[in-house]
Amino acid sequence: MRKIILILPLFFGVRLLAADFNDYFKNSFEQSDKAFDQAFQTVKKIQPKAEMHEFTFEQGTIKSIYWPAQIKSDKLLVLFSGTHGIEAFVGSAVQRWLIDQPYMQDRKDVNILLVHGLNVYGFKNKRRVNEQNIDLNRNFISDRSAFASDDSGYEKLNDYLNPTDDATYGFLSDAKFMWTAIVKMAKYGLENLRKSVLRGQYSYPEGLYYGGNTTVKQWDLLNQLIDKYVSGQTKLFVVDLHTGYGTRGKLHLLANGDKEGNPLYQVFAEKNEIDFGADKKFYTVQGELLTFFIHEINYKLKNKAPQSVGITFEYGTLDSQKTTGSIESLRRMVYENQNFWHPAQNPKDAEKIKNDFVEMFNPSDREWRKTILDQTEVKTKKIIDWLSK
Numbered sequence: 001m002r003k004i005i006l007i008l009p010l011f012f013g014v015r016l017l018a019a020d021f022n023d024y025f026k027n028s029f030e031q032s033d034k035a036f037d038q039a040f041q042t043v044k045k046i047q048p049k050a051e052m053h054e055f056t057f058e059q060g061t062i063k064s065i066y067w068p069a070q071i072k073s074d075k076l077l078v079l080f081s082g083t084h085g086i087e088a089f090v091g092s093a094v095q096r097w098l099i100d101q102p103y104m105q106d107r108k109d110v111n112i113l114l115v116h117g118l119n120v121y122g123f124k125n126k127r128r129v130n131e132q133n134i135d136l137n138r139n140f141i142s143d144r145s146a147f148a149s150d151d152s153g154y155e156k157l158n159d160y161l162n163p164t165d166d167a168t169y170g171f172l173s174d175a176k177f178m179w180t181a182i183v184k185m186a187k188y189g190l191e192n193l194r195k196s197v198l199r200g201q202y203s204y205p206e207g208l209y210y211g212g213n214t215t216v217k218q219w220d221l222l223n224q225l226i227d228k229y230v231s232g233q234t235k236l237f238v239v240d241l242h243t244g245y246g247t248r249g250k251l252h253l254l255a256n257g258d259k260e261g262n263p264l265y266q267v268f269a270e271k272n273e274i275d276f277g278a279d280k281k282f283y284t285v286q287g288e289l290l291t292f293f294i295h296e297i298n299y300k301l302k303n304k305a306p307q308s309v310g311i312t313f314e315y316g317t318l319d320s321q322k323t324t325g326s327i328e329s330l331r332r333m334v335y336e337n338q339n340f341w342h343p344a345q346n347p348k349d350a351e352k353i354k355n356d357f358v359e360m361f362n363p364s365d366r367e368w369r370k371t372i373l374d375q376t377e378v379k380t381k382k383i384i385d386w387l388s389k
């Protein structure tokens with residue numbers, strides 16, 4: 001049986017080389033990176049003009065594939081993965097899986113840019129943040145004075161979010177964490193907690209959702225990509241791939257900005273298809289990549305800037321919109337960060353903490369993976385259709 005599978009692609013071209021969907025999901029940076037190189041070879045066979053852009057700095061190399069349309073086009077779809085390092089495992093799988101899809105390979109007039117593992121440190125070390133504990137999606141702030149923003153909401157929760165004793169895992173620590181969560185919720189309300197925690201903070205460098213006090217190196221990469229690939233386009237759609245937040249197995253389309261007259265409705269027109277940050281169960285973020293990238297494009301290219309829209313694909317894993325799911329998500333985040341700064345004495349505890357964290361952002365469940373890829377197909381087709389118009 002093996003032999004037949006290996007020989008068949010020779011007759012049917014590149015497409016059948018596509019593996020079982022589960023094989024796209026890798027467990028290490030090295031495997032994902034190698035697979036991304038191989039995906040580039042697939043792209044090259046279809047479009048010899050395709051380019052691999054490499055951005056090298058202290059953390060490593062961030063690779064991006066530019067895949068021009070078969071005919072000359074001035075429309076561009078950009079897909080970022082790994083803005084949060086650990087989320088690059090699913091993001092990378094989605095990017096490589098998309099490369100193998102017939103509707104992507106057969107599209108005529110849309111250029112594609114795939115930015116692979118933006119937070120390459122976090123990708124390599126299975127952390128959400130970079131080597132300075134900076135959450136990249138809280139760092140992209142056009143107005144730098146926001147690096148000194150008011151963190152009073154966060155301050156009240158700092159001891160709870162960022163404990164300084166050695167990490168432990170088990171019933172006792174869970175019970176304590178849960179009990180404190182209940183007390184805090186009673187005091188401040190779940191919505192307030194969610195919004196003040198997730199929004200980002202700039203005062204606690206070892207804390208969760210730390211946005212940094214200066215710009216990260218990836219800013220330079222974004223500028224290079226704008227000069228090289230965005231300049232000259234007239235229509236642009238940007239997707240930032242994330243996992244972790246929301247209903248398990250659901251692809252949430254998460255948008256910031258106003259609902260009223262939002263251009264995203266031209267792409268996703270179904271009722272409630274888009275979740276807005278200001279909605280009850282969601283949250284707004286400062287310093288997020290999407291808004292910044294589009295802002296920079298408009299700032300740099302001025303009247304030559306393309307019509308640009310963007311959205312976050314957020315693949316839910318733990319039902320974090322429900323109270324229990326949201327406490328569990330937070331628990332995994334807190335334990336992981338605590339274990340990083342104040343490692344568990346017991347290596348088994350450390351291992352369990354890391355495993356819970358990985359499962360939250362790269363679920364091993366086949367069904368989960370299948371369902372998110374199916375939804376990605378539906379949404380990506382809509383974006384390609386809109387760009388083709």
Ligand SMILES: [Zn+2]
Binds near residue numbers: 087242243
């Ligand atoms: Zn994320």
